[in-house]
Amino acid sequence: MILGATFAAAASVPWSLLAGALLGLLLLWAAGRLLDRLWWQPRRLERALRAQGLRGTSYRFLTGDLKDFARMNQEAWSRPLPLRCHDIAPRVAPFLCSNIREHGKTCMSWFGPIPKVTIVDPDLAKDVLSNKFGHFEKLKFRALFKLMSDGLANQDGEKWAKHRRILNPGFHLEKLKRMLPAFTACCEELVSRWADSLGSDGSCELDVWPELQNLTGDVISRTAFSSSYLEGRRIFQLQAEQAERVMKSFQKIVVPGYMLLPTENNRKMHRNNKEIETILRDLIWKRIQAMKEGESTKDDLLGLLLESSMRETGRSGQSGMAMTIEDVIEECKLFYFAGMETTSVLLTWTMVVLGMHPEWQDRAREEVLSLFGKNKPDLEGLSRLKTVTTILYEVLRLYPPATAFSRKTYKEMEIGGIVYPAGVIVELPVLMIHHDPDIWGSDVHEFKPDRFSEGISKASKDPGAFLPFGWGPRICIGQNFALLEAKIALCMILQRFEFELAPSYAHAPHTVVTVHPMHGAQVKLRAI
Template sequence: MLLGVFKSAAVSIPWTFLVYCLLGVLLLWPASRLLEQLWWKPRRLERALRAQGLRGTSYRFLTGDLKEYARMNKDAGSRPLPLRCHDIGPHVAPFVYNSVQEHGKVCFSWFGPVPRVTITDPDVARDVLSNKFGHFEKPQFRALSKLFAEGVASHEGEKWVKHRRILNPAFHLEKLKLMLPSFSACSEELVTKWTQSIGSDGSFELDVGPELQTLTGDVISRTAFGSSYHEGRRIFELQGEQIERLMSIVQKFGIPGYMSLPTKNNQRMRQINKEINSILREMIGKRIEAMKAGESTKDDLLGLLLESNMRHTDENGQSSMGMTIEDVIEECKLFYFAGMETTSVLLTWTMVVLSMHPEWQDRAREEVLDILLFHATIYVLASLIMSIV
């Protein structure tokens, strides 16, 4: 009886040991993969970059240079830039500026566990931008692009060619001229608002940044969606919130898997993206139905884009030659992102520079009045000739 117990124990021990070994392997495998991505691979890449003669920062586990990047941006943003200072690099991109000063015109830093090569040498930049062999690919941040936009700016190869071919007609000069009334209407509304704010002493003070950001949103909304202006304005507001939420986690989103965590901020960003997609899908669906019913195409960006897309689909007889509804949604989102900050900041800086140089204001005003007077004269003469004829 006792011998039987010993035999049973001797038989069961190897199976228990095998189970533990199997569990250990199952746990070690993902751990080793994670360690490879977060430590060994970045270290190999760092050695390879240095072997090619590049200099840069040393890799820090998991975060790379993200913490330093966020700290320097916050510090630079807390100090105003002197009005007549033209050395904007340390203020606008302090981390990049310091990296170039310390490591040279071609250097590298770390976006989480991913190295980022910064090029400020014009000759090297020209080689990269004229790349014809596919050696220099666009960086892909799938978690971020899904929440913002996956348009032509992030595509490569044949997909980029297809989207570029469909988008080009919407940006021809003659098509853009049709949007001038929208530009004028938005500008007139802003000027009227400012005029009504002038005090009894003939002046008033305001922060032009938010005002011009609102103007940019109005212009983009009207030129992109025309009569669906209010829905477009909602998209603009949502994307503005999306950017603010992204900047609040700038030192974290480069960490692999962080954007997938169920944090309050990440959940809100996903909700915003879902609402934007829902609004755009409904607007696009209505336009497509109207076009199929024979209604004329609107002169806004969405109308021109859908017209070009349907032309490519119908003429070739293949839907693969055109874009899907999801593709159109992403291009509309990209149009917003590409235009909102860039345009509003440029207009704000223009106002600042004009305030620094009053003589430029006089010259610009004279040129505008000369052009308007010239065209007004031509219009009057043309009207007289037509009335005589």
């Protein structure tokens, strides 16, 4: 009787009240989860880290240190550096410099509600990057960075291992040798265009930053897709804009659901990404169709990627491809961005630095002319370059394209005597390691390529302190590609021109994914 009465009473309650009660409980549960994520969990993690002696900033609700980070960037970026000043860290990473100065080389800060521990110790950095302490997660904001590329650099686990295995053959030395004609052809077009721009006095002034972006864009188009830069220009324009917009959104990504908001910036990023993917999907489908019709695989990165993917599938006894079309599109987006960005940044800062230090420019030119004369560089001669190689290494030390690598703990891990709970970002600041006087000596901020004269391992007090391309199994797959391209381009420029910084040049490095010259890189070229 009592049970029947209870059911009867429940049946008499309007469904709208029941639905309202359920909705209320759901909202309370969601609010509790959100409060735990944005307040209680950060406080628990902060207590656990401070109890072990870690010092750093205190957590502030939701935004953490992002407001201070943005404010200090604005202040630092408002003033250029003096010419020949290579102490760029206070301008490029002012918040990080301030935090290390105040709290030590292992210190804590906050990326929104996520604690971030910075470790300026090359041995620990190498151990983290080599997964000595167990597997870390790549720090991912997939909704945001997929708009740039969701390729190899943003993957973990089995998917990363499979894609790395498929991509590796495309970057072997034998494959790079075959790309040499494409490298030299692109560089020849560049120096010829510059020669045509010279005035009656044999000189001209130009901004080499966009020029070198065009060069490396042309190279990656030809070597990855067998097309010219003009055919790939739209992708480069969109990728460059995406980088700017991603950095604009980066500080707001900690706001739950921010990427779902229909802001003007978000809508534009999604439109750009859709256009990039449409262009690449069309290019990939055409190549697959040609391969099905019996056309021989082109010896470019896309052809090697598709061929390796099919070979990988054949090994497993399946049909089709080991990578989906969407996977191939994301790897192509990474080819386009990373292939252009890293080398253009390296070449730009190399020309800027050699404009500041003409004695090293003269030494490099003397070496290039003694090996090649005015002929195109060949692989054997490139392998014998010593001065040029040490110059490129020293530029990578002072102006590393990526200023930091980050990982995230997914379980409790001990690093350097400190136990890190799950959910902590571990930041490995390459820029600070490269500029640490305790590692490189009191002349750390001087441009001294000779420090690399006996090789990378003997350039500093710590043989593993040079990390421009990362370390361990995830070391940049394209580092040999980037260095070979940079050597060829620098040799061919030095063969034809001498250069100095133009009066309009302002020394203003800043970060847009990688370290860019904020106001361009204006130089005065003279024919030789």
